[in-house]
Amino acid sequence: MAGNPTISDVAARAGVSVPTVSRVLTGAAKVSPAKRELVEAAIADLGYRPSAAARALVSRKPQTIAIIAGNTSRYGYAETIRGIEIAARAEGYTVMITVVESADEDEVDRAIEATLTQPLAGVAVLKFDPPGVAALGKIPGNLPVVALSGVREASLPQAVLDEAAAAEELTEHLLGLGHRTVHHVRVPPSRRTDGRTTGWRRALRRAGADVPPAVDATWDPRSGVAIGRALAADPAVTAVFCGNDEIAMGVMRGITEAGLRIPADISVAGFDDNPLAELWSPPLTTVEQDFAGLGRRGFQLLRNAIDGTDARRHSTERPRLVLRESTAAPKPR
């Protein structure tokens, strides 16, 4: 026996037929205790492990789900993936990850093709960015899918973090402190607009405040530094809402380098509640997003889709404001 033992090796060793071994394995039908014991002993002796490939081939019930993501290492992405993985593992699913780094059509196609080639029970797409959006569009309709993201959408099962509501609440908090308006630094959005920007604008409009143009940062926290310096140079800027904590940290550094203090001169708020946010100086006011929970909820929706359960297809959760020391009332003029 050169390679791994197969089911027929087990059958031979136990002195039973192959289907009987299969029955023991799957528990699908009754097997007499005596034979069951023989089979189990043979399995243990041989170190036998069933082949998922052969199983998926014949039973058409793959136990693998694919996660498609534009990134795996940034905080929100990594935590969401972790949440999916934990929920999936708990229910006996294996997880496969495909990274689609750009929305470039060729790259998306290649990645999707490679993934869909696998026997998949379903797919979870992190629709956080343009690659995610592009990937979602390519998944064939007959495969169960769930989208995870910050922006609500109609057609597919989707788990959402209501970023717009949270951003609105945060902006209102800033306005309530007495700021005449709030400036906004965006992280790269998944589409023309994103929930954080939408909520921010909504709060400003409702309060009748000026809506200054949003400033675009990249995902690199360092991109916030120059933006912070520029913001510091504008005396109209008293409060800044950043698209994520990392950018906020860059912006704060830029503001500090320009000689202003936070929050005395300018209030800065972030988004995500990165584990380092509370350790920052000053500790960062932000919005706690339960990414791992998003992942878990997403997996549940995917399971519903896989099982054909006609259960809920949507799940929304409202992120929670975390007030710390980087925001305060504007200084009197």
Add this chain to the structure above:
Amino acid sequence: MAGNPTISDVAARAGVSVPTVSRVLTGAAKVSPAKRELVEAAIADLGYRPSAAARALVSRKPQTIAIIAGNTSRYGYAETIRGIEIAARAEGYTVMITVVESADEDEVDRAIEATLTQPLAGVAVLKFDPPGVAALGKIPGNLPVVALSGVREASLPQAVLDEAAAAEELTEHLLGLGHRTVHHVRVPPSRRTDGRTTGWRRALRRAGADVPPAVDATWDPRSGVAIGRALAADPAVTAVFCGNDEIAMGVMRGITEAGLRIPADISVAGFDDNPLAELWSPPLTTVEQDFAGLGRRGFQLLRNAIDGTDARRHSTERPRLVLRESTAAPKPR
């Protein structure tokens, strides 16, 4: 045709035999241009996609590798996984991730079993922590494996970041600044000792400096705060080397809360060069670890093992010291 089209649907549609379609697919043998075109048209029409399960079953050349990791979201882990994934994808491999959260025997077994059930070309294990070490011990010998880690080891192919050398260099730097000794805060080690601790101790010993007991932190950056406060209370402490940047940030916060300044009163250095390290106040002296590169190198070694190439089985890289502003000469007494 209820489900997905199969290779025989394609063959029927193109008016050729099944193996001919297979030959077009794999490029393994010559097919006349005419038939090739027919086949390609049929594939496109049907939206046919070969089944990786069936392929792996018969060809015994799976194109999937598994990554086994104790965590997916912490910086070093996430970056390493990203590096493996990118390298693997570039060579046509799909990546599957298994998380083993604890070294608990049952959990490790379950996770490994579930993974090995898949048709796998090979496995990459992140041997950063006890779960990784435990998992590594469970991989059957006939499966290509690579270990990625900070500590050199003999028997398996392994890609390494020479943390001991880097930690030694960093400690020497601190000693060279005039500190009588350097205190050390450890992150949870993968075994009794880890490279960072080893390098630190080696430098101290060689310099004839005191070797204070190492203090243990958890992975949570907040665990550093209390440690920082305690360290600040000890007047003998003038320099602290932390096992990673996040802990260093917690420690710095604790020291600052205790009323001391960095680096004037106490120098603090980290490890990893987290993207936020240079934005911290003061910017953190640390060691840049190329985790993504570690992942890439690891994948190459794994490929060697898979292909049976008798190429190198080890790859070491020396992390690079990054001097910033959190370390300085001790203040004169």
Add this chain to the structure above:
DNA sequence: ATGAAAGCGCTAACAC
């Protein structure tokens, strides 16, 4: 309760 036979979708081996 159990075995024999069939077949999942594909590639390998062998004719021609």
Add this chain to the structure above:
DNA sequence: GTGTTAGCGCTTTCAT
């Protein structure tokens, strides 16, 4: 070059 035949490791009939 191309078709025919076999068979990967397993589950699913269908007998018994």
